Amino acid sequence: MSTWRDIILADFREPVPPLSLVADPDHLLLDEILLSSLKDIQVEFIQYGDPVAFRYLFESRYRKVLEERTLRLLVQVNDVPLEQMPYDLLQMGRKLTYRMQTIFPKLSPQVVKQLDARDLDDLYAVYGQYQGSASHGETCDFILRRVFKVAYDMIDDETELVKYLLSKHYRQKQYPEVIESYLIEQLQRKKELNKLPLAELVKSPSFFYSYLQNQWIEYLQTLQEQPMASKEVGLQDGIYGKGKTHPFADEDVYRLLDNLFIEGYLKPVEGINSEHLPQWTHVGLVTDPSLDHKNRLAGLMANLKEKLQAIGNYRDWMNVVPLYGEIKDLILYTNLDQDENILGEVKAIEAGLDAQFELWMIRNYGNLQNLPYLPRPVMLHQVPHYIASKRHAKAAMVVLDGMSYVQWVQIRKYLQTKSFTFEEQSVFAWAPSITSISRQALFYGEMPVYFPHTLGTTRKEEAAWKLFWENHDVFKAYTGYEKSLGRKEGAYQSPDSLQKPSLKVLGLVIDTIDNLVHTALQGQHGLYSELKLWLEKGYLTGLLADLINKGFEVYLTSDHGNKESRGIGRIPEGVLAETRGERVRIYKDKMLRDKAAAAYSSMAWPGPGLPEDVHILLAKSGEAFIQEGENVVSHGGISLEEVVVPFIHITSNNNLKRF
Structure with missing residues (x-):
């Protein structure tokens, strides 16, 4: 079956010229499947961004092999017209242009260009059936109905709205902003719905789940007051009025609730007598805590197994890691x-x-670095670009060095008791998952290949952070950076950088978790206990509240996670390895790396996005280069716990109303 990608790939049939300069204003090339297809036919892909950084990369890695015709290179150009590219490149390569309007000429380009690649696949499949105009409204209507399968005209009461939102948010389906706004506008025209906070319910999963949690508590309390009428089915005439079925009494709704309680989106309610309530409500009640925990763990593991069978792309792993984090947190x-x-x-x-x-x-990580950072970032170095795109008046990025998704679940549960809510995403850290590589990429806003001279240190982070924001029109005097936070004993004290009211952007590093990781003698159980004690001291809650009260939009992330591993023995190489970590070793000489890979239980990592003279040896999953039989919590490898880390927009929920 043909796809929109075939239109592009047709230009890369043999013979393929060594250099192709491609104008791609709609980012069509930034697609995981397309990039993989180009890789399969030996076409390497890079982006033309900062002219100085590009020139360094081009001259050091590509010019010679292009002149020798031993490599085929595609350069994506977005920010400048092709005609303004450097003269030597224009002389060497052919020029191509791809636009969304060429593929979908009958639809509004302003709407279609906001769709991601998966949505474009579905749109391409039904595009031949479109009979409307290129207007904004008709394009949104067609995409909502035929691509996203939303018959919004059928959503005409609270029950239908809850069923739709349960499906949307649980499946983590995101719509482009223009289509989401169109949908909200259509729903607000419904008499039965226009008094609800539709914009927040549709746009924000956390708002919807908080709203649902409040409704669940009210529903259970109402059921208790009418036990005889509610024993088998549940309350039919609910708080919405006589003759109207309460959403939770709808069979389609309460079937969907199970996974929400199992996976932690909703919390079971304590203090409710289950004796006179329908059986289906018991998943949302605390009855026997010990049995509840075992049942929840069984449900989580069943859901995880099901998701693992359907893994296709990076988004699927982003959906798996929160579930895995819930399992590990529940066990700890x-x-x-x-x-x-x-x-x-x-x-x-x-x-x-x-x-x-x-x-x-091994097969796919190298393609991620070229994917777009909108509508959400994919890799850690894209996070500053994403924050900059939001154009907040004031923004703070708080980095919890070493935090995996397992620790984030523990932290989230604690913060929820302190009136914080979250919009959760995840991003891929840089591999190898060590601070000097992955955290630097975060503060540089660049791939590690662009900072080869500081790859072993973090001393240039502040300068890199301020330069990034200066390039985004924020003067250095208005940009702050501070690290080694969270170490002091006692009550929270505001960091020095927060004493400057003129600051518009802040980058803050809390290295408490990373320090706990490297001193965790009792494994992840010990780390869990130590993190609990640190949270209770109030530093993190104090900092987040301080930032929000000072008007900052707050984003929380990590540079890498961590994993509990068992020692397989040390590699006795002395100074042959530049970096000798517990789960990673870095060499300047590829032959030395390959020799070690052949001699020890390990794997040679190809190192996409790294400088050419950096050669990586990784420990296998669950193993570490330490004394045989010892246990350690560490990082540096490419396990899910180390690589896929949280990226969280944190807000206070003081303004959440009960509707």
Whole structure:
């Protein structure tokens, strides 16, 4: 079956010239499948951005091989017209242009260009059936109905709205802003809906789940007041008025609730007597805590297994990692791994997951660095670009160095008790997952290949951070950076950088978790306990509240995660390795790296996005280059826990109303 990608790939049939300069204003080339297809036919892809950085990369890596015709290179050009590219490149290469309007001429280009690649696939499949005009409204209507399968004219009461939103938010389906706004406008015309906070409910998963949690508590309380009428089915005439079925009494709704409670989107309610309530409500009640935990763990593992069978692209891993984090957090919280049967099943799932993720990383990780950062970032170095695109009056990026998704689940549960809400995403850290590479990429806003001279240190982070924002029209005097936060004992004290009211952008590094990781003698159980004590001291909640009260939009992320591993023995190489980590070793000489890879249980990592003279040796999943038999919590590898990290927009929920 043909796709829109075939139109582009037709220009790369043999013979392919060495250099192709491609104007791509709609970012059509930034598609995981297309980039993989180009890679399969030995066409390398780079982007033309900063002229100085591009020239360095081109001269050091590509000019010679292009002149020798031993490589084929595609350069994507967005920010300047092709005619303004450097003269020597124009002389060497052919010029191509791809536009969305060429592929979908009957639709509004302003709407279509906001769709991601998966949506373009679905649109291309039904585009031949379109009979409307190129107007904004008709294009939005067609895409909503035929691409996103939303029959919005059928959403005419609260029950239908809740069913639709449950489906949208649980499946983490994001619409382009222009289409989302069109949908909200159409729903606001419905008499039964126009008193609800539709914009917030449609746009924000966290708002919707908070709203649903409040409604769930009210529903249970109402059921308790009418036990005889509610024992079998649930309350039919609900708080919305006589003759109207409460959304939770709708069979389609309460079937969808199970996974929300299992996966932690909704919290079971304490203090409700389940004796006179329908059986289906019990998943949302605290009845027998010990049995509830076991049942929830079984549900989480079943859901994880199901998701792992359907892995296709990076988004699927982004959907898996929160579920995996919930499983690990539940085990650490309840000590369920003391049961040998449960421990064995969890270890088997973890081993299978790590093997599957490692294989996926080897095949696909190199394509991620070229994907767009909108509508959401994919890799860590894109996070500053994403924040800059929001044009906040004041923005703060708080980096919890070393935080994996497992620790984020623990932190999130604590922050929820302190009136914070979140919009959760995840991003891929840089591999190898060590601070000097991945955190630097975050503060540079660049791939590591562009900062080869500081790859082993973080001393240039502040200068890189301020330069990034200066290039985005924020003067250095208005940009702050501070690291090594969260170490002091006692109550929270505002960082020095927050004492400057003129600051518009802040980058803050809290290295508490990374320090706890490297001193975790009792493994992840010990780390869990130490993190709990640190959270209770109030530094993080104090900092977040301080930032929000001073008008900052607050984003929380991590430079890498961590993994508990067992030692396989040290590699006795002395000074031959430039970096000797517990799960990674870095060499300047490829032959030395390959020799070590052949001699020890390890893997040679190809190093996409790294300088050419950096050669990586990684420990295998669950293993570390330390004394044989010792346990350690560390990082540097390419396991899911180390690579896919949280990226969170944090807000206060003081303004959340009960509707």
